[in-house]
Amino acid sequence: MTDEQKKSLESKLWDIANTLRGKMNADEFRDYALGFIFFKYLSEKMHIYANDILSGDGIEYLSLDENTAEGQEILEAVKVEAVEALGYFLKPSELFHQIAVRGSKGEFILEELTSVLNAIERSTMGTESEDDFDNLFEDLDLTSTKLGRTENAKNEIISKVLVHLDAIDFKLEDANADVLGDAYEYLIGQFASGAGKKAGEFYTPQEVSTILARIVTTGKTRLKSVYDPTCGSGSLLLRVAREVKEVGDFYGQEMNRTTYNLARMNMILHGVHYRNFDLKQDDTLETPMHEGMRFEAIVANPPFSAKWSAKDLFQADDRFAPYGRLAPSSKADYAFVTHMLHHLDDNGAMAVVLPHGALFRGGAEGHIREFIIKEKNWLDAVIGLPANIFYGTSIPTCIMVFKKCRETDEVLFIDASKNFEKGKNENYLRPSDVDKIVETFQNRTVEDKFSHLAHLDEIAENDYNLNIPRYVDTFEKEPDVDLTAVTANLKQIEQDMAEVDETIKAFCAELGLEAPV
Structure with a gap:
């Protein structure tokens, strides 16, 4: 990714974060914006990883039917490997893109979104990564009145954020996590400047x-x-x-x-x-x-x-x-x-x-x-x-x-x-x-x-x-004063002032006025 593309990514992410700006303080909308970016990242990593391990069988992760016995068997096998490799697991229906699409259609997604975020944490229970994911999304309070006075208002603002985020390609297939990482750092810095x-x-x-x-x-x-x-x-x-x-x-x-x-x-x-x-x-x-x-x-x-x-x-x-x-x-x-x-x-x-x-x-x-x-x-x-x-x-x-x-x-x-x-x-x-x-x-x-x-x-x-x-002397010495030059300047000023006085006196005499003392 070029510097120009990187700046474009940063700009797009900041614009999305600003969608929430009017609703809450900088340190509050930071938690929502960065949390949703992180959820999208986890989803894309999961999608890429699942497609990779299923590619030998010619299966695309999103094509799995989660309601069939065969689909559930495959998902369980994917889960075991994903939790070991990534530390967490997401089903196809739980991926960021799927939820964003439902939100774009006007569907109510808040309860489902809360359930999915909790499911990420539950998938790590009893594993090595449990401590690293424990209560990781607790600051994404989707019931907060700061998101809106009504449930529909909250759903509308969250759906809007997810849809805008969904349109951004994080290019994780390039195995260059630092690109998104740099953008994340940029956002943290932007939030800091306003907090x-x-x-x-x-x-x-x-x-x-x-x-x-x-x-x-x-x-x-x-x-x-x-x-x-x-x-x-x-x-x-x-x-x-x-x-x-x-x-x-x-x-x-x-x-x-x-x-x-x-x-x-x-x-x-x-x-x-x-x-x-x-x-x-x-x-x-x-x-x-x-x-x-x-x-x-x-x-x-x-x-x-x-x-x-x-x-x-x-x-x-x-x-x-x-x-x-x-x-x-x-x-x-x-x-x-x-x-x-x-x-x-x-x-x-x-x-x-x-x-x-x-x-x-x-x-x-x-x-x-x-x-x-x-x-x-x-x-x-x-x-x-x-x-x-x-x-x-x-x-x-x-x-x-x-x-x-x-x-x-x-x-x-x-x-x-x-x-x-x-x-x-x-x-x-x-x-x-x-x-x-x-x-x-x-x-x-x-x-x-x-x-x-x-x-x-x-x-x-x-x-x-x-x-x-x-230990470090930073004192700046004042430049030496040339006393001879100062004296000459003072004499010149006195001479100039005397000439001004004579001019004023002559002007007053010409007008018949008394010259000022």
């Missing part, structure tokens, strides 16, 4: 995701595993996969149930097999779901300075105990950092987005920061980002990079706070800005007013305060 503060819960700007992904994959072509403890829609995990030839397994945890559902859909839609991702839903700090596991790459954009319990029992938790202090209950930034470090493999790399305050705040945070640098030497780089590049907040942020097996006693500081393009609502990192940050990190380049390699002794002298201006 205000809520956007930060599920989406990291693509440019920042790219920086994190390229940092943790530096020097690698394959990753055994990648983990995001606050995975949102899963976009950051998927971005890491773009930077290498292969990722073995994806792991993540997300507290928000709706966002967790979106992340699972996003994984499947990008062609990640259900056996190769393990996403969990719960509070990562309070109820970690991947205990005992270590990962080769870890990326995260945790909620900035979130509150957490900081309960005394966590003093004995392996994630926090080595540091001697817990992150304060009012700011969980270092709770996330130490959680991630606990899960980081010895040969791995970790990159996390944090508010600038994490670089210099004292108390327990200062103690933890000093331990990481002085006792462990795990901090590899600090990257200052421009203000106002995240949805829902304008505060300046940074990226902290950690590695456990470092062979240097220097930390790289990069000040990229002035490298951006100003947008209407948010600022943007341009491709050139992203490249400069990543290349500076990869090459450990020192550049005046942009980057600096600080020895651990220098950081110690600064009491482990990592505030970037302490």
Whole structure:
């Protein structure tokens, strides 16, 4: 698919999503639009797979009669193989296209559609993929009054969306799942731009995701595993996969149930097999779901300075105990950092987005920061980002990079706070800005007013305060003033003013008026 065709697909999908815009808020119609796109994707994958395994018998999936004994026998055989290969099953009558056709004829399809979505989940019960499909469509509430005041009004708007979607060819036969995956990512980004503060819960700007992904994959072509403890829609995990030839397994945890559902859909839609991702839903700090596991790459954009319990029992938790202090209950930034470090493999790399305050705040945070640098030497780089590049907040942020097996006693500081393009609502990192940050990190380049390699002794002298201006001098000296030229200019101005005064006096005398003093 060409870039032009890709843009056309994105435009068509966004137009369909906008069909619901007047009915509800951005974060609400997001769930419907993305949910129906995902249902269409599952249907087309099922149709293609069933036709493939039935082709040897000369049978087309849609031609099967579901009401005959022979048809049911064939369907049962297809179901066994489909659940093993795809993770789910749909009968011919349950495919997206069939329901859309009935909707286009004015038939009432809401009850049937609800039944089909439930059937997808039921088909996975008792199988390996059960957790990955459990309650996956729970946010598609087809009884919501936001869709319409009457059942007929709801049916009309849903039918309209399905019919428009049905007309789009996802071209899944081309085995290029990333085309639709890219379009899905585009939609998530579009919804984020209109969701205000809520956007930060599920989406990291693509440019920042790219920086994190390229940092943790530096020097690698394959990753055994990648983990995001606050995975949102899963976009950051998927971005890491773009930077290498292969990722073995994806792991993540997300507290928000709706966002967790979106992340699972996003994984499947990008062609990640259900056996190769393990996403969990719960509070990562309070109820970690991947205990005992270590990962080769870890990326995260945790909620900035979130509150957490900081309960005394966590003093004995392996994630926090080595540091001697817990992150304060009012700011969980270092709770996330130490959680991630606990899960980081010895040969791995970790990159996390944090508010600038994490670089210099004292108390327990200062103690933890000093331990990481002085006792462990795990901090590899600090990257200052421009203000106002995240949805829902304008505060300046940074990226902290950690590695456990470092062979240097220097930390790289990069000040990229002035490298951006100003947008209407948010600022943007341009491709050139992203490249400069990543290349500076990869090459450990020192550049005046942009980057600096600080020895651990220098950081110690600064009491482990990592505030970037302490290491990267961005002060722009005012140009030297030429006093001789200034004096000459002042004399010229005085001379000009004297001539003006004489002219005024002569003019007043000519008119017989008293000249102003």
